[in-house]
Amino acid sequence: MAAVTEHLTHEHPAERLRTNRLGLWLFIASESFLFAALISARYYLLGTERSEHLNQALGFAISLVLLTSSLFAYRAETAARFGDQRGFRRATATTIALGLLFMVGVVLEWREGLAFFPPSTLYGSAFFTLVGFHAFHVFTGVVALALLLFVGRDGRFGPENHWPVEGVVKYWHFVDVAWVFIFPTLYLVK
Amino acid sequence: MAILKGIAGAVAGYALGFAVVAAAQLAMGNPVGGAVPVVIGSVFATVGWLLGVGLWRAWAREWFGLEPRLDVPTGPGRYFRFNTDHKVIGVQYLVTFVIVFGLAGLLAMVIRWELITPAADLGGDAYNQVMSLHGILMVAVAVAAVLGGLGNYCVPLMIGARDMAFPRLNALSYWLIPPVAVLLLTAPFVGGWDSGWTAYPPLSVVNAGGQVLFVVAIVIFGLSSILGGLNAIATILRMRAPGMTLMRMPIFVWSVLAASIISLLFTQFFAASLILVLLDRVAGTTFFEAAGGGNPLLYQHLFWFYSHPAVYVMILPGFGITLEVLTHFSRKPLFAYKGAVAGFLGIVVLSGIVWAHHMFTSGMAHFMNIPFMALTELISIPTGLVFLSALGTIWRGRLWLRTPMLFALAVLFNFAIGGVTGIYLADVATDIHLQDTYFVVAHFHYTIVGGEIFALMAGIYYWYPKITGRMYREGLGRLHAVWMFLAFQLVFLPLFVAGIHGMNRRINEYVEPLRGYNVFASVAAFVLGAVFLIALGNLVWSWARGRVAEANPWRATTLEWTTSSPPPPHNFEQTPEVVGDPYPYGEPGAVHVRPVTVPTIAGGSE
Amino acid sequence: MAKPETVQGRRSAMALGTAVFVALIVLDAIEFVVAQVAGQLLLWMTLLAIPQAALILWFYMHIRQLWREEAH
Numbered sequence: 096m097a098a099v100t101e102h103l104t105h106e107h108p109a110e111r112l113r114t115n116r117l118g119l120w121l122f123i124a125s126e127s128f129l130f131a132a133l134i135s136a137r138y139y140l141l142g143t144e145r146s147e148h149l150n151q152a153l154g155f156a157i158s159l160v161l162l163t164s165s166l167f168a169y170r171a172e173t174a175a176r177f178g179d180q181r182g183f184r185r186a187t188a189t190t191i192a193l194g195l196l197f198m199v200g201v202v203l204e205w206r207e208g209l210a211f212f213p214p215s216t217l218y219g220s221a222f223f224t225l226v227g228f229h230a231f232h233v234f235t236g237v238v239a240l241a242l243l244l245f246v247g248r249d250g251r252f253g254p255e256n257h258w259p260v261e262g263v264v265k266y267w268h269f270v271d272v273a274w275v276f277i278f279p280t281l282y283l284v285k
Numbered sequence: 286m287a288i289l290k291g292i293a294g295a296v297a298g299y300a301l302g303f304a305v306v307a308a309a310q311l312a313m314g315n316p317v318g319g320a321v322p323v324v325i326g327s328v329f330a331t332v333g334w335l336l337g338v339g340l341w342r343a344w345a346r347e348w349f350g351l352e353p354r355l356d357v358p359t360g361p362g363r364y365f366r367f368n369t370d371h372k373v374i375g376v377q378y379l380v381t382f383v384i385v386f387g388l389a390g391l392l393a394m395v396i397r398w399e400l401i402t403p404a405a406d407l408g409g410d411a412y413n414q415v416m417s418l419h420g421i422l423m424v425a426v427a428v429a430a431v432l433g434g435l436g437n438y439c440v441p442l443m444i445g446a447r448d449m450a451f452p453r454l455n456a457l458s459y460w461l462i463p464p465v466a467v468l469l470l471t472a473p474f475v476g477g478w479d480s481g482w483t484a485y486p487p488l489s490v491v492n493a494g495g496q497v498l499f500v501v502a503i504v505i506f507g508l509s510s511i512l513g514g515l516n517a518i519a520t521i522l523r524m525r526a527p528g529m530t531l532m533r534m535p536i537f538v539w540s541v542l543a544a545s546i547i548s549l550l551f552t553q554f555f556a557a558s559l560i561l562v563l564l565d566r567v568a569g570t571t572f573f574e575a576a577g578g579g580n581p582l583l584y585q586h587l588f589w590f591y592s593h594p595a596v597y598v599m600i601l602p603g604f605g606i607t608l609e610v611l612t613h614f615s616r617k618p619l620f621a622y623k624g625a626v627a628g629f630l631g632i633v634v635l636s637g638i639v640w641a642h643h644m645f646t647s648g649m650a651h652f653m654n655i656p657f658m659a660l661t662e663l664i665s666i667p668t669g670l671v672f673l674s675a676l677g678t679i680w681r682g683r684l685w686l687r688t689p690m691l692f693a694l695a696v697l698f699n700f701a702i703g704g705v706t707g708i709y710l711a712d713v714a715t716d717i718h719l720q721d722t723y724f725v726v727a728h729f730h731y732t733i734v735g736g737e738i739f740a741l742m743a744g745i746y747y748w749y750p751k752i753t754g755r756m757y758r759e760g761l762g763r764l765h766a767v768w769m770f771l772a773f774q775l776v777f778l779p780l781f782v783a784g785i786h787g788m789n790r791r792i793n794e795y796v797e798p799l800r801g802y803n804v805f806a807s808v809a810a811f812v813l814g815a816v817f818l819i820a821l822g823n824l825v826w827s828w829a830r831g832r833v834a835e836a837n838p839w840r841a842t843t844l845e846w847t848t849s850s851p852p853p854p855h856n857f858e859q860t861p862e863v864v865g866d867p868y869p870y871g872e873p874g875a876v877h878v879r880p881v882t883v884p885t886i887a888g889g890s891e
Numbered sequence: 892m893a894k895p896e897t898v899q900g901r902r903s904a905m906a907l908g909t910a911v912f913v914a915l916i917v918l919d920a921i922e923f924v925v926a927q928v929a930g931q932l933l934l935w936m937t938l939l940a941i942p943q944a945a946l947i948l949w950f951y952m953h954i955r956q957l958w959r960e961e962a963h
Contacts, residue, residue: 099343099353103369103452104524105855114450114523116956121515121549128550132557132587136572139583143933155923162919166912169951170905177901213569217578220570224561246350268951275943279936283926 112258119262123269126232130273133228134280137221143284146218148211150204154282157200158274161233164193165271168240168264175260178253183260187244190267194237201230222281229277232270239263287366291338295464298333302326320497320567327501331464338460339367344453357854367460369452370854374459375438376752379745381462382430387817389422394814397807405794412793413479414495420482421469421499425506427599427733432548433459433513435744436541436602438752440517442845442852443535445526445861445878450519454512461509468502481791483588486573486581490565497566500559507556510598514549517541526844528863533877535843535867536612536625540605543629544598547636551594558587585647589640597636599733600700601629603740604671607696610743611675613841614690615682618868625674631667639664645713646720654713661711668704672697687839688762692743695770699735703728706781721791724784727777735773742769742820749824750834754851757831761823768816775809842877843867911950918943 101111167190174182205223212219243252243263252260306322336345347353358366363373364380395415399407407415437455441448449455472478476493489496521542525534562584564570571577573584604625612619619625641649641657675697684690706728709715719725742765750756780788783802788795795803837846848857862879869875922939929935948954 099347099355100452103355103448104450105447110523113956114519117523118451118454118515118519120954120957121518125511125515125549125553128553129557132554132590136557136561136583136587139586140572140578140580151923151926155919158919159916162912162915165915165947165951166908169908169911173901173904173908177897177904179901214564215569215571215577217571220564220572220577220579223568224564224570224572242348246348249350251350265952268947272944272947272952275940275947279922279926279932279940283922284932284936285926 108255115258115262119265123265126269127273130228130276133225134276137225137280140217141221144218145281145285146208146212146222148208149282150207151282153200153204153207154278157197157204158278160193160197160200161271161274164190164197165268167193168267172257172260172264175247175252175257176254180247180250180253183247183252184244187240187247191237191240191244194233194240194267197233198230198237201226201233225277225281229270229273232273236263236267236270239266287338291334291460291463294333294335294337295330296333299326299330301333302329305329320494323494324497324501324563324567327464327468327498331461331505334464335457335460340457340460343367343369343456367456369448369456371437371441371449371452371455372752372852372856374455375434375436377459378429378437378462379434379752381459382426382434383821385422385466386426386430387821389419389426390814390817392416392419392422394811395419397810399793400795400803401807403795403797403800403803407793409793410477410479413481413791414473414477416791417478417481418469418473421503423733424482424595425465427737428510428548428595429462429513431602431606431737431741431744432517432541432544432598435606435741435748436517436545437513439748439845440520440538440541441524442751442848442856443538443843444521444524444529445844445857445863446520446524447855447857448524449516450524451516455516458509458513458516461505461512465502465506465509468498468505472496472498472502483592484559484562485588486562486565486584487575489562490573497563500563503559504556507552510548511552514545514547514552517545518549521545526861526863528879530863532623532626533863533866535609536619536622537602537605537609539626539629540601540603540608543633544601546633547594547601548598551591551637553591554587555591555595558584558591561587582644582647582649585644585649586640589643590637593640593643594636596729596733597632599737601632603696603737604629606740606744606747607693608671608675608678609843610689610693610747611678612868612870613747613839613843614685614687614693615679616685616870617678617682618866618870618872619674620677620680621670621674622866622868624670628667628670628674631670632664635660635664635667642711642716645716658711658713662708665704665708672701687746688757688759688766689743689747691763691766691770692739692746695766696736696739696743698770699731699739699773703731703733703735706731719784721789722784723780723788723790726790727780727784730777730780735777739769739773742766745824747839748845749827750838751845751850751852753828753831754834755827755831756834756838757827758823761819765816765820765823768819769813772809772813772816776806776813779806842869844878847878847881907950911946915943915946918946 101108104111106114167186171183171186171190174186204226208219208222212222214220214223240263243260247260303322303326306325307317310317310322342354344353355369357370358368363370364377368374368377392415395407396412396419399405399412399415405412437449472495475498476495478484478489478496478499479492480489480496484496484499521534521538561570561572565573565579571579573579573581575581608619608625639657639661641653642661645654679694706724710719710725710728746757746762779802783799783806786799788799788802834850836849839846844861844863845852847861859881863877864879865875865877867877869877918939922936925935925939926932
């Protein structure tokens, strides 16, 4: 997959892997500034004030779903790295399912939230923007995982070719890390 | 051909995005229209444009398990397609932003024409739009021309790499620029935007629909800038030739690294602040709406948290070019190389904690004034290191006063004025008087035009023989340098005085006693504008007909001069081996690169 | 890569993933419970979120690969 870039830059595949990793980490660093901007906007406008109508239990439930999805993303990557095709496919599919479940949770939460704190309130502005941005990242992650599953159906990912899996999975974990900070920011602090 | 496909993709993308939103609006029983379908349509159009112009062929096929198709075109056509060669992309950036620079320069002429008389000749609304468009186009030039143009072209050559770390991402960064230009230039047809490039709410939340296109355009431009920064950092950290340690890198490479760190990280804040403006406009949120509990000052904090560091994205590579040219044309090793590197990195660190000096009169909490004043003035220490390096380099050097050197020396003079006048703006007491006057306008034109744009000119003339393989006309080049330097002083020095006397920026009328300064500055501005016709004529004519340049016309020591002019597709016939410091002038026996002794067969660069 | 090691290596990698997951769940649950009973929540939540993020960055995202070659 990365053969084109290796050809263009004349790198050894192992060196290419390290370059790819650095590039992805730089992207993640950049993205974390985006979430930092939105989280600081929430604290700047509202301090630690939050709506009384939040469904904290639902928020906790979808947090657990997302953390579980990270475990399966990890298993998918490990399986691919050791050439276990069946394990890779199963774990990737599970990760996708959990990602979709998370998004269903977000939709349920939004339906409730729209009634109590619509976007025209200050808390609603912060809540829907932050959750919306994060859910969009989850969505892109689900799309990327689905493409992995589709492309990898012929068993092309293995010990020698696991960067695409590794890259998508790292992105997925990053989305989880972002949620680790967004969840308390929106649901718990007071 | 690729461009036609891109346009077709853009049209299809726009139609699709618009249709999806319109269908959703119908389904929810809302009236069809408003800003949302335009926003989504523009985003889809950008994706369609990218896919059509080459992203699909060269890259996205891979995501679906297909073989990507990457051809290496030659001839002039290679500049008009999705090309992964960093030298082609560098030229694409340079030519694009020279055109944008010319356009924004014409708008500056309109501004100076309006300001010849104290009365409103042009009309307030038209003036506001001209001023806003001039601002954002010039900001785009300042952010992308040096980094995207010269950075792209020269950095891989200077570190002995075959290409950037992510060649296709590099092409993607460039091809994100045309949608930005289209969006910005169509905005006037839907009411334009009159908020200045800073787009402060509450104005930017309630003004004409052109503001929406502005927001989308700048978010896309920000993405391009982030990806470009990412690519430059990865290239510099990972693609250096054997022996090229960090402390052997030419100083320009260090400046690109420092500026790229800023654009990688901080640009997200500009994007975030504008997206919040967009949400306030189209989604009914209330971030900046005081009536709904929001606070417009939040925007200023988010905005300046990017936009102050952004001035270092502009000036750091300018410093890099200046030091590079000064050392080669003084025929001395760069003085205090480590000090200059420390200066760059110190500026990167400090740049993130000074933003509120733009907000002393905004109504933010007073306790923030003194810390931000002190932190801002701390920046003069790393900047002083850079100046120390520059002055120590030319001290007792054998100055070779060719065109690039004249520009580089001008940078020192201009930036000294820009820097010193900055102290009055960092000091709360004086800034309260000077805020939003022409003193500020003159100050940032002295730093960014006098610093970065003069450095860009130095860089263009310095690397012109490398890029084009031909030599420009030296006499015309020197004329450009001297003329531009003198005219520039005549435009902006009087504006400091006008500002002290209370001439407001961004306003097209002023009181009669200020007329003298303005007439003087306007006439000088037209003289300044005229010099670019000569420069353009020289550069274009020489590219076609100029004397053929040898590989190393400046007898300079760094790596880009060891390969042919222009370099072959993969830059070096043989991977260079770096054995010493980049500027071994006057050190007997010292070399930067091990000389190639055995000629190798072409292509044997494994 | 030697084949017999592969099975071993995979097993221990999977076990590590599960252990990290358990730690994450426990921390998240503690965070949730603390939020119901304690005050000074901004401080507590930050203190409890950072180890979760660190666990993911270190074990799931292998951040050390940035400065160290892969072990296997």
